[in-house]
Amino acid sequence: MSEHIVSSFDTELRQLRNMIAEMGGYAEKSVVDSVDALIKRDITLAQRVIALDGAIDALQRNVEERAILVIAKRQPMALDLREIVSAIRVSNDLERIGDLGKNIAKRVVALNGQMQPGKIFGGFDHMAEMVLEQLKQVLDAFAKRDVEEALAVWRSDGAIDAMYTSLFRELLTYMMEDPRNIGFCTHLLFCAKNIERIGDHATNIAETVHYLVTGQSPSGERPKNDTTSTTAVEYPAPAAE
Amino acid sequence: MSEHIVSSFDTELRQLRNMIAEMGGYAEKSVVDSVDALIKRDITLAQRVIALDGAIDALQRNVEERAILVIAKRQPMALDLREIVSAIRVSNDLERIGDLGKNIAKRVVALNGQMQPGKIFGGFDHMAEMVLEQLKQVLDAFAKRDVEEALAVWRSDGAIDAMYTSLFRELLTYMMEDPRNIGFCTHLLFCAKNIERIGDHATNIAETVHYLVTGQSPSGERPKNDTTSTTAVEYPAPAAE
Numbered sequence: 001m002s003e004h005i006v007s008s009f010d011t012e013l014r015q016l017r018n019m020i021a022e023m024g025g026y027a028e029k030s031v032v033d034s035v036d037a038l039i040k041r042d043i044t045l046a047q048r049v050i051a052l053d054g055a056i057d058a059l060q061r062n063v064e065e066r067a068i069l070v071i072a073k074r075q076p077m078a079l080d081l082r083e084i085v086s087a088i089r090v091s092n093d094l095e096r097i098g099d100l101g102k103n104i105a106k107r108v109v110a111l112n113g114q115m116q117p118g119k120i121f122g123g124f125d126h127m128a129e130m131v132l133e134q135l136k137q138v139l140d141a142f143a144k145r146d147v148e149e150a151l152a153v154w155r156s157d158g159a160i161d162a163m164y165t166s167l168f169r170e171l172l173t174y175m176m177e178d179p180r181n182i183g184f185c186t187h188l189l190f191c192a193k194n195i196e197r198i199g200d201h202a203t204n205i206a207e208t209v210h211y212l213v214t215g216q217s218p219s220g221e222r223p224k225n226d227t228t229s230t231t232a233v234e235y236p237a238p239a240a241e
Numbered sequence: 242m243s244e245h246i247v248s249s250f251d252t253e254l255r256q257l258r259n260m261i262a263e264m265g266g267y268a269e270k271s272v273v274d275s276v277d278a279l280i281k282r283d284i285t286l287a288q289r290v291i292a293l294d295g296a297i298d299a300l301q302r303n304v305e306e307r308a309i310l311v312i313a314k315r316q317p318m319a320l321d322l323r324e325i326v327s328a329i330r331v332s333n334d335l336e337r338i339g340d341l342g343k344n345i346a347k348r349v350v351a352l353n354g355q356m357q358p359g360k361i362f363g364g365f366d367h368m369a370e371m372v373l374e375q376l377k378q379v380l381d382a383f384a385k386r387d388v389e390e391a392l393a394v395w396r397s398d399g400a401i402d403a404m405y406t407s408l409f410r411e412l413l414t415y416m417m418e419d420p421r422n423i424g425f426c427t428h429l430l431f432c433a434k435n436i437e438r439i440g441d442h443a444t445n446i447a448e449t450v451h452y453l454v455t456g457q458s459p460s461g462e463r464p465k466n467d468t469t470s471t472t473a474v475e476y477p478a479p480a481a482e
Contacts, residue, residue, distance in 0.1 A: 068326055071312045085309055092333070172423060179417040186413060186430065193431070 012070050013080070016063060016087045017143070020094070023059045024139040026052060027094040030101030031135065031198055035128035037108045038191060039121045049105035056098035063091035078215075086212040090142060093201040093208075097135070100194040100201075107187040114184045120174065123167040124192065130160055131195055134202040141209050150209035154218055157203040164196035253311045254321070257304060257328040258384070261335070264300045265380040267293060268335040271342030272376065272439055276369035278349045279432060280362045290346035297339035304332040319456075327453040331383060334442040334449075338376070341435040341442075348428040355425045361415065364408040365433065371401055372436055375443040382450050391450035395459055398444040405437035 030049055037046040067084045070076070076084060134153050141149035171189050174181045210218045271290055278287040308325045311317070317325060375394050382390035412430050415422045451459045 064326075068312060068322065071309060072316045072318075072322060075313045075316065077313075081309065081313060085305075172427060175416065175423050175427075176420040179420065182413060182416050182423070186416075186427075189427065189430070190434070 009070075009074050009076075009080075012066070012074075013083060016067060016070070016084065019059055019063050019066075020087055020090055021139075021143065023056060023063070023091055023094040024135075024142075026056045026059070027097040027101070028132065028135055028139075030056065030098050031128065031132050031195075034101040034104040034108070035124060035195070037105055038111075039125055041108065041111065043109055043112055046105040046108035050102050050109075053098050053102040056095055060091045060095035064088055082212050082215060086142075086208050089208045090205050093204045097198050097201050100198050104191045104194050107191055111184050111187055120170065120188065123163070123170060124188075124195070127160065127163045127167060127192070127195055130163065131199045131202065134160065134199055138202045138205045138209065142205060142212075145209070145213050147210055147213045150206040151218065154203055154206035154210070157199055160196060160199035164192055164199075167192045250311075250315050250317075250321075253307070253315075254324060257308060257311070257325065260300055260304050260307075261328055261331055262380075262384065264297060264304070264332060264335040265376075265383075267297045267300070268338040268342070269373065269376055269380075271297070271339050272369065272373050272436075275342040275345035275349070276365060276436070278346055279352075280366055282349065282352065284350055284353055287346040287349035291343050291350075294339050294343040297336055301332045301336035305329055323453050323456065327383075327449050330449045331446050334445045338439050338442050341439050345432045345435050348432055352425050352428055361411065361429065364404070364411060365429075365436070368401065368404045368408060368433070369436055371404065372440045372443065375401065375440055379443045379446045379450065383446060383453075386450070386454050388451055388454045391447040392459065395444055395447035395451070398440055401437060401440035405433055405440075408433045 030052055033045055033052075034049045036042065037049060067088050071081070071084055074080070134156065138150060138153040140146070141153065168189065171185045171192065175185045207217055210216070271293055274286055274293075275290045277283065278290060308329050312322070312325055315321070375397065379391060379394040381387070382394065409430065412426045412433065416426045448458055451457070
């Protein structure tokens, strides 16, 4: 391979990396702003998050198209091939994070004008902070090809799931206490689920970093502490007729 | 390109198509059985759905790996390249359908032993039947490269969303009527959302068929009638203190 071709190939890989970094920035912004809009009930901010999603979607298609053209043109092997496959996988996860942020933002718009107990948002704030930290860390691990950092993210997904389970139960309690809470608490249940799923995508990215560097998926069971879909939910004793 | 190579390439494409057909069969089974398990509260069937998901995930990784190797080895252009890209995209959607079926099945296990009003399941049955019909039709359109059939699926996603919105409101009403309904109705809300999202993936596959045949995404706005994340939910007037 001539130096000229090698250098063009490097340029193409760098372009893909830059596009992923740009998408990562947008995905982080979508998470920060959608949760901020939720906590502050800021509809204008929520509408900005909704508008941002189109840019993330466009970038994802762009990454996929370019990546495939590079594979067809360069026939890369081993690490180079994994680098391109990883770009496709990570861009898919970032695109889905953007969708989840957008869905939270749409619910903020829907929640407009409905009463909301302020204390419940503490749980959201805490969980979102943790998810955002995971996302930042795993994008850093991807940029640096740092398997250890990626595995740290991979291992701590269980903590986010545990927080989700706790928030889920808290929301159900509010609903049971007063049926007037049911409407907006239902939206909040889906928001909490969305944040938990953003954490899952950060975990997926961690697995991709592991694959990129080692050629294999991390071994062992993925840590899971979200028990909300597998445990029955208790409800208060029936009220007297 | 020698005939031998052309023929190997054709074999590789056929293998990819067969893998997608196999995945499609599993994805349909996951939808049918998870909803059947929900309606009949059949925990054994739900556990079979959960076990099936691993096979779908493995097939998806297999499709992705093979597709990328074929691109690197054959450097296909135009329609051949689109065929391989489409296989990757469709396998992603089918994998996510499997995840959604598994999540419904996990909730069936969780719902075990909780009282459930039988009439609500009519809505699930109807909606699931419609989604399944979409899925069958779009997989058929993919196998036959039939753009018109794919567009028919693409256009009718709005009807599924409308059914979801109606089911969503019905479930909220049950929750408001009696707080003892809140626990299992919450699981049912997520099940309904999962079925609606399976419909979205069928719509994605329809877009992929359009891209495969024409090289472009369908034009115009995607039909959307799911208003549950964008409209406020009404709740009954406050009960007297």
